[in-house]
Amino acid sequence: MTTPPDDGKTYWLDDMRNVRKIVWALVIVCAGLFVADAFYHKHPYFSAESWFGFYALYGFFMCVGLVLAAKVMRFFLMRDEDYYDKDRGND
Amino acid sequence: MINPALLLIFGALPIAFLQRPLRQIYLLALPIVAFALALGIEDGSYGHIKVFDYTLETLRMDGLSRVFMIIFLIATFLGTLYALNDDDPVQQTSGMIYAGAAVGAVLAGDLISLFVYWELTAIASVFLILAAGTEKARRAAMRYLIIQVGSGVLLLAGALMHVADTGSIAFVHFGLETTAGKLIFLAFGVKCAFPLLHNWLQDAYPEATVGGTVMLSAFTTKLAVYSLARGYAGTEILIVIGATMTMFPIFYAVIENDLRRVLAYSLNNQLGFMVVGVGVGTELALNGTAAHAFTHILYKALLFMSMGAVLLRTGTCKGSELGGLYKTMPWTTGFCIVGAASISAFPLFSGFVSKSMILSALGYEGHWFAWGVLLFASAGVFHHSGIKIPFFAFFAHDSGMRPKEAPFNMLLAMGVTAFLCIAIGVYPTALYDILPHDVDYHPYSTAHVINQLQLLLFSALAFTFLMMTKLYPPELKSTNLDTDYVYRRLLLRLIAWLRDALAQVDRQGRQFLLGIVSAIMDWIQKHHGINGMMSQTYSAGTMVFWTLAMFLVFLVMYLAA
Numbered sequence: 001m002t003t004p005p006d007d008g009k010t011y012w013l014d015d016m017r018n019v020r021k022i023v024w025a026l027v028i029v030c031a032g033l034f035v036a037d038a039f040y041h042k043h044p045y046f047s048a049e050s051w052f053g054f055y056a057l058y059g060f061f062m063c064v065g066l067v068l069a070a071k072v073m074r075f076f077l078m079r080d081e082d083y084y085d086k087d088r089g090n091d
Numbered sequence: 092m093i094n095p096a097l098l099l100i101f102g103a104l105p106i107a108f109l110q111r112p113l114r115q116i117y118l119l120a121l122p123i124v125a126f127a128l129a130l131g132i133e134d135g136s137y138g139h140i141k142v143f144d145y146t147l148e149t150l151r152m153d154g155l156s157r158v159f160m161i162i163f164l165i166a167t168f169l170g171t172l173y174a175l176n177d178d179d180p181v182q183q184t185s186g187m188i189y190a191g192a193a194v195g196a197v198l199a200g201d202l203i204s205l206f207v208y209w210e211l212t213a214i215a216s217v218f219l220i221l222a223a224g225t226e227k228a229r230r231a232a233m234r235y236l237i238i239q240v241g242s243g244v245l246l247l248a249g250a251l252m253h254v255a256d257t258g259s260i261a262f263v264h265f266g267l268e269t270t271a272g273k274l275i276f277l278a279f280g281v282k283c284a285f286p287l288l289h290n291w292l293q294d295a296y297p298e299a300t301v302g303g304t305v306m307l308s309a310f311t312t313k314l315a316v317y318s319l320a321r322g323y324a325g326t327e328i329l330i331v332i333g334a335t336m337t338m339f340p341i342f343y344a345v346i347e348n349d350l351r352r353v354l355a356y357s358l359n360n361q362l363g364f365m366v367v368g369v370g371v372g373t374e375l376a377l378n379g380t381a382a383h384a385f386t387h388i389l390y391k392a393l394l395f396m397s398m399g400a401v402l403l404r405t406g407t408c409k410g411s412e413l414g415g416l417y418k419t420m421p422w423t424t425g426f427c428i429v430g431a432a433s434i435s436a437f438p439l440f441s442g443f444v445s446k447s448m449i450l451s452a453l454g455y456e457g458h459w460f461a462w463g464v465l466l467f468a469s470a471g472v473f474h475h476s477g478i479k480i481p482f483f484a485f486f487a488h489d490s491g492m493r494p495k496e497a498p499f500n501m502l503l504a505m506g507v508t509a510f511l512c513i514a515i516g517v518y519p520t521a522l523y524d525i526l527p528h529d530v531d532y533h534p535y536s537t538a539h540v541i542n543q544l545q546l547l548l549f550s551a552l553a554f555t556f557l558m559m560t561k562l563y564p565p566e567l568k569s570t571n572l573d574t575d576y577v578y579r580r581l582l583l584r585l586i587a588w589l590r591d592a593l594a595q596v597d598r599q600g601r602q603f604l605l606g607i608v609s610a611i612m613d614w615i616q617k618h619h620g621i622n623g624m625m626s627q628t629y630s631a632g633t634m635v636f637w638t639l640a641m642f643l644v645f646l647v648m649y650l651a652a
Binding site: 009011013014023026027029030033034036037040041042043045046048049053055056057058059060061062063064066067068069070071073074076077078079080081082083084085 | 227341342343345346348417418451453454455457459462463466467470471474486489536537538541542543544545546547548549550551552553554555556557559562563564567568569570571572573579580
C-alpha cells in the first residue's frame, strides 16, 4: 500500500483498529438479525420463506456465489483495456 | 392548453442566444414552468391534429402517463441544475429537447406522435455523448445512434402494419399475437435494453459527458418501460425477459472497472424489475413498475451525479485508480451513500417502498422462480451498486488523490435528489397517491423490514468476508466482452475475412482469364508474329509463280468441266 500524501490530517478510518470495529459491529448486527427470526410472525408467499434465517442465508451465499462466479467469468471475458482500440490502425 | 413537451422542445431553441447569467435562470425556469403547467392538466385527451385521414392525439393524460411525466420533469430540472457549471449551449439545448421529447412520448396517444418523439429522443440525446469530445465517445455515439434509430425504424414498421391491420393509430394494448405487435415489442425491447439487445446502454452511457450521463440515465429506458406497460401489460414472456435482465448484468457489474459502466449495468438490472412488473400485469405489479421507475430515476441519477463529480474532479472513474476520496469530498460521499442505500432498498430509502411491490406481486401470483431470481438480484444490486460504488471510489485503499469537493450547483442537485430519495422512503404515501391504480400496500411490516435487513446486511457480511479473505476480485484495468463484441469485433473480422476470401477468388479469376488471353496472344504471335507463317515477306517472283500456278489449276479445271 502506498503511503498517502501528508496533508496534516489523519482520518478516523486510517486507523485499522477503527475499521475492525466497524466489521465487528456488522457481525454483531447480523447475528442479532439472524436470531430475530424467532421473534416475529412471518407472512410468507412461499414455503422457503418460513425456513429459519432464510433471507440471511440466501443473501450471504448468493453473494459469495455471485462474486466467485464473476471471478470465473473474468477468465473468459476479460481483455486489455484498449482491446477495441487496437484494431483501428488496420482499417 | 400548452403541451409541456412542446414547451421544453421549443423553449430549448433560444438557449444558445441567451447570455449568462440569464441563460442559467432560463434553463432552471423552463422545467419548473413546464411542471406547473403539466400539473394543471386534467385526465383526458387533448391536442388533436388531423393529418390526412388520421387524427393524432398528441396529449393523452391518464394515471400511467401522469406519473412518468411528473418524474421526467423532475429529472429534467435536477439534471439541468447538476450540469449548470458546464456552460455548453449544445448540451443544454440538446438535453432540453431530449427531455421534452421523452415527456412528449409518454403523453402521446397515437403511434405516429409516439414515433416522432421516439426518434427525437434518439437524435437529441446523441449530442450528450458527442459533447464529450473524445474519439472513443464519437465512436460510441455513432453505435448508439444507429441502434436507437434502428429501434425507431422497427417501431415505424410495426405501426404501419398495425394501421394496415386495424385501421387505428391509437397507442393502446397490442399484445404479441400479430406480427405488428411483435415488431413494436422488439422496438420497445431495444430501447428497454432487453438481454442481447442491451449493450448500447453500457457502451454509450459511460462515454457521455458528466452531466450528459445523468440526463441519459433518466429518460430513454424509462420511456421504453412506460411503452411496455402501455402496450404489453400482462405479457408473460416479459417475466422471463425481466428476470434475466435483473440477473446477468450484476455479474458484469462485479468485474467492471469503470464505475459509471458499473452503474450502467445496474441500471439494466433495475429495468429488469420494472419489466417483470409489466409482465405480471396486475394492478399491484403495474403500480410497482411505475413506482420503481419513479424512485429509480432519482437514485440512479444521484449515483451518476456522484460518479460524475468524481470524474470531474479527478479525471477518472476507474475503480483501480480511485479510493480514499471521502477525505476531501465528504458531501459527494454522503450523497452517493444515500443513492446506494436507495438502490439497495434499505428501509427508509426510496427503493424499499417500490421494489417490494413488484416482489409482492410475484408472490401473490405464485411465480416462485422469478421471485427467487429477483431476490438474488436484490442482494446482488446491493453488492455492486450499494457497496462497490461508494467503497472503491471513496474508501478502499487511499489513492493519494485529494480533489476538491464538487461545485456548488452539483452538490445542490445531489442534495435535492438525496432528499427526495429519503422523503419517498419515509413517506411513501406521497408517491403511492400518484400511481396509476389505487394502492393498498404497506411496505413497513415487521417481517418485511427484518427480512430486507437480513438480506442486505448478510450481503454486506459476504462482501466483508470476501474482502478480508482476499477472495474478492480486485479492480483491474480491463475491457469485458459483452454483446458489443459481435458488432465491434466479430462482424468486423467476418467482413475482413469475406473481403480476403473475395479478393482471393477475384485474383484467381483474373489469373485464369489472363492465362486465356496470353494463350491467344501466343497463338497470334506464333502465326502472325515476326517469324510467323502469315507475316513473312515473300519475293515478287515467288508471288507471280504461285499466281500463275493457281491460274493454271483454274484453267485445267475449267477445261476439264
